[in-house]
Amino acid sequence: MLIIDYDVGNLRNVQKLIESLGQTTKVTNSIDEINNASSYLLPGVGAFSDAMKKLTDLGLVDVIKHNVLVEKKPILGICLGMQILGTDSEEGGLSNGLDLLGFSVKKIEISENYRLPHIGWNDIKIEKNSILLNGLPDSPDFYFVHSYHAQCNDPSIIAATCDYSQKIVAAVEKDNIFGAQFHPEKSQAYGAHIIKNFINFCENQKND
DSSP states (O other): OEEEOOSOSOOHHHHHHHHHTTOOOEEEOOHHHHHHOSOEEEOOOSOHHHHHHHHHHTTOHHHHHIIIIISOOOEEEETHHHHTTSSEEOTTSOEEOOOSSSEEEEEOOOOTTOOSSEEEEEEOEEOSOOTTTTTOOSSOEEEEEESEEEEESOGGGEEEEEEESEEEEEEEEETTEEEESSOGGGSHHHHHHHHHHHHHHHHHHHHO
16 A cells, blocks of 8 residues: 655654554655555645645646556545545635546535634544445544535535534545545544555455
Protein backbone atom coordinates (compact mmCIF):
# COMPACT_ATOMS: atom_id res chain seq x y z
CA MET A 1 0.00 0.00 0.00
CA LEU A 2 1.29 3.43 -0.95
CA ILE A 3 0.47 6.84 0.55
CA ILE A 4 0.43 9.45 -2.22
CA ASP A 5 2.36 12.54 -1.15
CA TYR A 6 1.30 15.79 -2.79
CA ASP A 7 2.48 18.10 0.00
CA VAL A 8 -0.87 18.64 1.70
CA GLY A 9 -0.66 17.83 5.39
CA ASN A 10 1.12 15.60 7.83
CA LEU A 11 1.07 12.11 6.36
CA ARG A 12 3.14 10.52 9.12
CA ASN A 13 0.13 9.87 11.39
CA VAL A 14 -1.61 7.99 8.58
CA GLN A 15 1.56 6.01 7.93
CA LYS A 16 1.95 5.15 11.62
CA LEU A 17 -1.63 3.88 11.81
CA ILE A 18 -1.19 1.65 8.76
CA GLU A 19 2.09 0.25 10.08
CA SER A 20 0.52 -0.39 13.50
CA LEU A 21 -1.90 -2.71 11.70
CA GLY A 22 0.97 -4.76 10.28
CA GLN A 23 0.88 -3.31 6.77
CA THR A 24 4.02 -2.12 4.99
CA THR A 25 3.58 1.31 3.42
CA LYS A 26 5.57 4.11 1.85
CA VAL A 27 4.99 7.84 1.36
CA THR A 28 5.95 9.00 -2.13
CA ASN A 29 5.01 11.03 -5.19
CA SER A 30 7.18 9.00 -7.57
CA ILE A 31 5.23 8.12 -10.71
CA ASP A 32 7.11 4.84 -11.08
CA GLU A 33 6.38 3.83 -7.49
CA ILE A 34 2.73 4.78 -7.87
CA ASN A 35 2.45 2.70 -11.04
CA ASN A 36 4.07 -0.26 -9.30
CA ALA A 37 1.92 -0.08 -6.15
CA SER A 38 -1.16 -2.26 -5.71
CA SER A 39 -3.29 0.16 -3.64
CA TYR A 40 -3.34 3.76 -2.44
CA LEU A 41 -4.20 6.09 0.39
CA LEU A 42 -4.80 9.72 -0.54
CA PRO A 43 -4.86 11.87 2.63
CA GLY A 44 -5.07 15.64 2.58
CA VAL A 45 -5.83 18.85 4.43
CA GLY A 46 -6.20 22.35 3.00
CA ALA A 47 -7.89 23.83 -0.06
CA PHE A 48 -9.22 21.78 -2.98
CA SER A 49 -7.80 24.05 -5.70
CA ASP A 50 -4.32 24.03 -4.16
CA ALA A 51 -4.39 20.24 -3.86
CA MET A 52 -5.36 19.76 -7.50
CA LYS A 53 -2.67 22.22 -8.64
CA LYS A 54 -0.05 20.23 -6.73
CA LEU A 55 -1.25 16.93 -8.20
CA THR A 56 -1.19 18.49 -11.66
CA ASP A 57 2.29 20.00 -11.20
CA LEU A 58 3.58 16.61 -10.06
CA GLY A 59 2.07 14.93 -13.13
CA LEU A 60 -0.06 12.65 -10.96
CA VAL A 61 -3.63 13.33 -12.13
CA ASP A 62 -3.61 11.01 -15.15
CA VAL A 63 -1.41 8.50 -13.31
CA ILE A 64 -3.93 8.15 -10.48
CA LYS A 65 -6.91 8.03 -12.84
CA HIS A 66 -5.34 5.30 -14.97
CA ASN A 67 -4.37 3.12 -12.01
CA VAL A 68 -7.76 3.46 -10.31
CA LEU A 69 -10.16 3.50 -13.25
CA VAL A 70 -8.35 1.26 -15.73
CA GLU A 71 -6.16 -0.97 -13.57
CA LYS A 72 -8.89 -1.06 -10.87
CA LYS A 73 -6.45 -0.59 -7.99
CA PRO A 74 -8.11 0.33 -4.66
CA ILE A 75 -7.87 3.87 -3.34
CA LEU A 76 -9.03 5.45 -0.08
CA GLY A 77 -9.28 9.24 0.07
CA ILE A 78 -9.25 10.88 3.51
CA CYS A 79 -10.77 14.32 4.25
CA LEU A 80 -9.55 16.57 1.40
CA GLY A 81 -8.32 13.38 -0.24
CA MET A 82 -11.93 12.19 -0.40
CA GLN A 83 -13.14 15.49 -1.80
CA ILE A 84 -10.70 15.49 -4.72
CA LEU A 85 -12.02 12.08 -5.78
CA GLY A 86 -15.06 14.02 -6.98
CA THR A 87 -15.84 15.92 -10.16
CA ASP A 88 -15.33 19.51 -9.02
CA SER A 89 -15.35 21.94 -6.11
CA GLU A 90 -16.39 25.53 -5.54
CA GLU A 91 -13.65 26.05 -2.91
CA GLY A 92 -11.23 28.75 -4.03
CA GLY A 93 -13.11 29.17 -7.31
CA LEU A 94 -14.44 26.31 -9.42
CA SER A 95 -11.80 23.60 -9.80
CA ASN A 96 -11.91 20.20 -11.44
CA GLY A 97 -11.21 17.12 -9.31
CA LEU A 98 -9.98 13.66 -10.26
CA ASP A 99 -13.54 12.76 -11.33
CA LEU A 100 -13.30 9.22 -10.00
CA LEU A 101 -16.74 9.56 -8.38
CA GLY A 102 -19.74 11.67 -9.34
CA PHE A 103 -20.03 14.41 -6.76
CA SER A 104 -19.41 18.14 -6.41
CA VAL A 105 -17.88 19.76 -3.33
CA LYS A 106 -19.86 22.63 -1.82
CA LYS A 107 -19.55 24.76 1.30
CA ILE A 108 -21.53 23.46 4.27
CA GLU A 109 -24.66 25.55 4.83
CA ILE A 110 -24.98 26.31 8.54
CA SER A 111 -27.59 27.90 10.77
CA GLU A 112 -26.71 30.55 13.37
CA ASN A 113 -26.12 27.89 16.04
CA TYR A 114 -23.25 26.31 14.08
CA ARG A 115 -19.78 27.40 13.07
CA LEU A 116 -17.32 26.43 10.38
CA PRO A 117 -15.20 24.47 10.16
CA HIS A 118 -17.11 21.43 11.31
CA ILE A 119 -14.50 20.27 13.79
CA GLY A 120 -14.52 17.54 16.42
CA TRP A 121 -16.28 14.24 17.07
CA ASN A 122 -19.55 13.39 15.36
CA ASP A 123 -21.62 10.23 15.06
CA ILE A 124 -22.14 8.81 11.59
CA LYS A 125 -25.12 6.94 10.19
CA ILE A 126 -24.21 3.96 8.02
CA GLU A 127 -26.41 4.14 4.92
CA LYS A 128 -25.67 0.83 3.17
CA ASN A 129 -23.77 -2.42 3.40
CA SER A 130 -20.22 -1.19 3.22
CA ILE A 131 -16.82 -2.83 2.89
CA LEU A 132 -15.18 0.15 4.57
CA LEU A 133 -17.60 0.34 7.50
CA ASN A 134 -18.24 -3.37 7.96
CA GLY A 135 -18.29 -4.52 11.57
CA LEU A 136 -18.83 -1.09 13.14
CA PRO A 137 -21.61 -0.59 15.70
CA ASP A 138 -24.60 1.68 15.11
CA SER A 139 -23.70 5.39 15.20
CA PRO A 140 -19.91 5.16 15.62
CA ASP A 141 -18.17 8.49 16.13
CA PHE A 142 -15.29 9.89 14.11
CA TYR A 143 -13.17 13.04 14.12
CA PHE A 144 -13.97 15.70 11.48
CA VAL A 145 -12.27 18.90 10.34
CA HIS A 146 -13.81 20.50 7.22
CA SER A 147 -15.90 23.36 5.86
CA TYR A 148 -16.86 21.78 2.51
CA HIS A 149 -18.69 18.56 1.77
CA ALA A 150 -19.62 16.23 -1.07
CA GLN A 151 -22.97 16.58 -2.81
CA CYS A 152 -23.42 13.25 -4.59
CA ASN A 153 -25.13 13.00 -7.96
CA ASP A 154 -25.41 9.24 -7.39
CA PRO A 155 -26.85 8.46 -3.94
CA SER A 156 -25.83 4.80 -4.27
CA ILE A 157 -22.21 5.73 -3.56
CA ILE A 158 -23.05 7.21 -0.13
CA ALA A 159 -21.81 4.80 2.54
CA ALA A 160 -22.43 7.02 5.58
CA THR A 161 -23.73 10.44 6.58
CA CYS A 162 -23.58 12.69 9.60
CA ASP A 163 -25.50 15.76 10.73
CA TYR A 164 -23.98 19.20 11.18
CA SER A 165 -26.68 21.78 10.55
CA GLN A 166 -27.45 19.73 7.41
CA LYS A 167 -26.94 16.16 6.29
CA ILE A 168 -23.31 15.65 5.28
CA VAL A 169 -21.80 12.76 3.35
CA ALA A 170 -19.31 11.16 5.73
CA ALA A 171 -18.11 8.27 3.55
CA VAL A 172 -18.40 7.15 -0.06
CA GLU A 173 -17.78 3.81 -1.69
CA LYS A 174 -18.02 2.39 -5.21
CA ASP A 175 -16.21 -0.71 -6.45
CA ASN A 176 -12.49 -0.09 -5.72
CA ILE A 177 -12.93 3.58 -4.73
CA PHE A 178 -13.46 4.65 -1.11
CA GLY A 179 -13.56 7.96 0.70
CA ALA A 180 -13.84 9.14 4.31
CA GLN A 181 -14.60 12.78 5.08
CA PHE A 182 -13.44 12.21 8.65
CA HIS A 183 -9.88 11.46 9.81
CA PRO A 184 -9.42 7.75 10.62
CA GLU A 185 -5.93 8.44 11.96
CA LYS A 186 -7.48 10.73 14.62
CA SER A 187 -10.50 8.53 15.34
CA GLN A 188 -8.95 5.95 17.68
CA ALA A 189 -10.31 2.39 17.51
CA TYR A 190 -13.05 3.05 14.96
CA GLY A 191 -10.59 4.78 12.66
CA ALA A 192 -8.19 1.86 12.90
CA HIS A 193 -11.10 -0.49 12.18
CA ILE A 194 -11.95 1.08 8.82
CA ILE A 195 -8.30 1.23 7.77
CA LYS A 196 -8.06 -2.47 8.60
CA ASN A 197 -11.17 -3.09 6.49
CA PHE A 198 -9.52 -1.28 3.59
CA ILE A 199 -6.29 -3.25 4.03
CA ASN A 200 -8.26 -6.52 4.01
CA PHE A 201 -10.08 -5.49 0.83
CA CYS A 202 -6.77 -4.63 -0.85
CA GLU A 203 -5.26 -7.96 0.16
CA ASN A 204 -8.28 -9.86 -1.18
CA GLN A 205 -8.04 -7.99 -4.48
CA LYS A 206 -4.39 -8.99 -4.85
CA ASN A 207 -5.26 -12.64 -4.23
CA ASP A 208 -8.15 -12.81 -6.71
